[in-house]
Amino acid sequence: MWRWLAEATAVLAKDWRSEARTRYALNTLALFAVTTLVLVSVGLGPLGVSAAGAQVLPFLLWIVLLFATAAGLPRAFVQEEETHTATALRLAARPSAVFWGKLAYSLSLTLALEALVAPLFLAMVQLEVASPGLLVATLAAGGFGLAATSTVIAAIIAQARARSTLFSVLSFPILVPLLLLVVELTRDAVAGEAAGPALRQLLLYDGSVAVAGSMLFPAIWNP
Amino acid sequence: MTTPTIPPPSSHPGLSPAAAVGAASLWLWMAAVIWAAFLWAPPASGFKNVYSSRILFFHVPMAWVSLVAFLAAGAWSVAYLTRGRRRRHDRAAAVAVELGLVFCLLATLSGSIWSRLEWGAFWNWDPRQTSIVLALVFYAAYLALRSAVEDEPTRSRLAAAYAVLGLVVAPFLFFVLPRLTFSLHPQPVVNAEGEIGMDPRILVVLLAGSAGFTALFFWIHSLACRVRRLTGGNAD
Numbered sequence: 258m259w260r261w262l263a264e265a266t267a268v269l270a271k272d273w274r275s276e277a278r279t280r281y282a283l284n285t286l287a288l289f290a291v292t293t294l295v296l297v298s299v300g301l302g303p304l305g306v307s308a309a310g311a312q313v314l315p316f317l318l319w320i321v322l323l324f325a326t327a328a329g330l331p332r333a334f335v336q337e338e339e340t341h342t343a344t345a346l347r348l349a350a351r352p353s354a355v356f357w358g359k360l361a362y363s364l365s366l367t368l369a370l371e372a373l374v375a376p377l378f379l380a381m382v383q384l385e386v387a388s389p390g391l392l393v394a395t396l397a398a399g400g401f402g403l404a405a406t407s408t409v410i411a412a413i414i415a416q417a418r419a420r421s422t423l424f425s426v427l428s429f430p431i432l433v434p435l436l437l438l439v440v441e442l443t444r445d446a447v448a449g450e451a452a453g454p455a456l457r458q459l460l461l462y463d464g465s466v467a468v469a470g471s472m473l474f475p476a477i478w479n480p
Numbered sequence: 481m482t483t484p485t486i487p488p489p490s491s492h493p494g495l496s497p498a499a500a501v502g503a504a505s506l507w508l509w510m511a512a513v514i515w516a517a518f519l520w521a522p523p524a525s526g527f528k529n530v531y532s533s534r535i536l537f538f539h540v541p542m543a544w545v546s547l548v549a550f551l552a553a554g555a556w557s558v559a560y561l562t563r564g565r566r567r568r569h570d571r572a573a574a575v576a577v578e579l580g581l582v583f584c585l586l587a588t589l590s591g592s593i594w595s596r597l598e599w600g601a602f603w604n605w606d607p608r609q610t611s612i613v614l615a616l617v618f619y620a621a622y623l624a625l626r627s628a629v630e631d632e633p634t635r636s637r638l639a640a641a642y643a644v645l646g647l648v649v650a651p652f653l654f655f656v657l658p659r660l661t662f663s664l665h666p667q668p669v670v671n672a673e674g675e676i677g678m679d680p681r682i683l684v685v686l687l688a689g690s691a692g693f694t695a696l697f698f699w700i701h702s703l704a705c706r707v708r709r710l711t712g713g714n715a716d
Contacts (some may be wrong), residue, residue, distance in 0.1 A: 409645060413638045417628040427625060430618040431645060434652035454659075462652055469648040473641045476561050480634065 264350040268358025272333065273365075282366055286329035290374050293321045298381040315443035318378050319436060322403070323429075325370055330407035331424045333359045334415035343415070347478065356408065356474040360467070363404035363411075371396045387449025394456065395446060399439035402463045406431050409470040412477045435462055484709075506695050513537070513689045521685045532597045535590055537685055541693040542587040543608075546615060548694055549580025552701075553622075554647035557640035568705070570636035573643060574626060575704045579697060581619040588612050607657035614653060618646050 276282055297317050337343040346355060375396055379386065386392050410428045414420045438459040445452055495503060517537035524533040556573035560566065591609065596602045603609060625642055629635035 409641075413625070413642060414628075416634055416638060417625065418630075419628050423624060423628050426621050427642060430614060430621050431649050433614055434649060434656055437656050438652075454655075458652065458655055462649070465648050465652075466645075469645055473561075473644055476637055477641045480637075 261351065261354050264354035265358040265361065268346070268350055268355055269361045269365075272359070272362040275336075281332065282329060282369075286325065286366070286370065287373055289328050290321065290325035290370055291377070293324055294374055294378055294381065297321055298378075301382050312444070314382055314384050315447060316440050317382075318375065318443065319399070319439055321374060321378065322367075322371060322399075323432065323436065325374065326367055326403050326407055327425050327428065328421075329366060329370070330363050330404065331411040331414060331420065333363055333408065334411040335420055338415045352475040352478045353471060355478060356412075356471050359412075360405055360408045360470075363408050364401060367400040367404045367407075368397070371400050384447060386447050388446045391446035391452055391456075392443060394452075395439055395442040395459070398456070398459045398463055399435060399442075402435045402439075402459065402466060403432070405463060405466045405470055406435070409466070409473065409477070412474065416477075431466075435459070438462065503699070506692065506699060509688070510692045510696065513685060513692050516681075516685045517689065521681045522679055524679070524682055532594060535594045537689050539587055539590040539594060540686060541689040542583045542590065543612060544690050545693045545697045546580050546584035546587055546612070549576050549583060549697060550615060550619075550650070551647075552576045553580065553643050557643035557647075560636060560640045561644070565633070565636070567636070568709070570640060571705055571708050572701070573640065575701055575708065577619050577622050577643070579701055579704070581616070581623070583693075583697065584612060584616045584619060588616060610657055611653055615650075618650075622646070 297320075301314075301317075334343075337346055350358070375392075378384070406428055407424075410424055410431070414423045414427065417423055438455050441455045442452060442459065445455070517534055521534075521537070523531060524536065553573045553576040556569045556576060560569035560573060563569065588609075591612070592602045595604065595609070622639060622642060626635055626639050629638060
């Protein structure tokens with residue numbers, strides 16, 4: 258078990274080390290997120306889409322996050338294929354260690370992205386959140402769901418053609434329940450209402466995708 | 481891997497006697513369902529436009545079949561992954577999704593037309609409408625994945641994994657959606673479980689139609705699988 262943990266941690270460390278060398282996430286992904294955010298805010302601000310938007314703002318936040326993660330997370334596996342290091346990774350670590358290592362990497366990227374985007378979004382659209390605790394919980398749980406789903410789908414599309422578009426095509430149907438739940442929870446957080454069954458269902462979704470993903474991963478990863 | 485065996489040519493090419501009886505029975509059954517839908521079952525009361533309510537005898541079974549197709553594709557995908565990666569399981573899953581897509585499209589279109597006649601709008605985002613459009617998007621995504629992978633074992637493996645992931649995630653829609661919107665689909669009257677309030681003749685035709693369409697689905701499915709197998713495997 259410790260060996261497994263060592264392997265998974267090694268995968269995570271390798272990804273962060275290679276990220277530190279290229280600073281892709283920092284430069285490109287964060288820039289994509291901020292640009293999308295500015296675009297959305299321009300629609301709400303200078304273009305004057307009015308405050309009927311209060312209902313729609315939580316949804317817009319999650320759309321920005323969804324597209325930013327769709328742009329950035331597939332890299333976890335696609336890069337392995339492109340740099341031809343996938344075979345070496347298959348030899349170096351067992352599939353479950355690869356899965357959880359990559360998931361940890363995707364999760365850390367997603368949480369960092371959320372930490373950047375969410376406060377900026379709230380500031381730019383002037384949205385007051387009555388229950389910040391619920392919002393943080395939603396971002397964390399929703400972020401985990403995004404990362405877990407992205408890890409599985411990225412592993413699938415890394416072995417296909419038309420990768421970037423295929424990633425969005427495949428992941429969005431799977432992410433719909435997540436999107437519905439996190440938007441509902443974000444609206445509750447903004448309004449200061451209690452979470453209701455949605456938070457439980459979101460955690461259940463996260464657990465289901467993580468478990469299903471870890472069970473399917475050997476079939477996806479090993480030829 | 482065993483070489484596939486080709487059955488010796490028989491003196492009666494075409495359907496075996498059992499299959500011929502089955503096909504003829506299905507033909508008669510569906511003819512009876514169509515006749516009954518238009519002539520025997522009474523118009524469903526409680527609907528604004530009682531004549532167009534007969535669309536339910538076609539819309540409901542097709543929506544039901546698209547659900548069956550989804551579950552069948554999932555089951556065959558699991559079989560593919562866990563029982564020796566047999567090509568016929570993968571072929572069965574792919575055909576089920578393609579057929580499911582057709583039934584799903586027909587169900588969506590018929591539902592949309594009926595919705596316009598009954599409720600005044602082609603689309604309302606009622607939970608069942610939302611579920612069916614998500615099923616449609618999921619089927620299309622599965623087929624997009626299949627067309628994006630050239631190598632056959634890889635394609636089968638990845639598609640099967642995606643189908644199982646979809647199967648795991650789909651039940652969440654059943655909890656989440658009804659909470660978020662009110663439903664235009666009247667539960668006690670149109671629900672296929674046949675709550676009190678549905679005229680028994682309507683219920684009979686509905687159930688018979690569902691059984692008929694399900695049999696039709698599996699029959700077309702078996703034909704398509706055989707054609708695929710004979711024309712060279714997964715020629716997607």
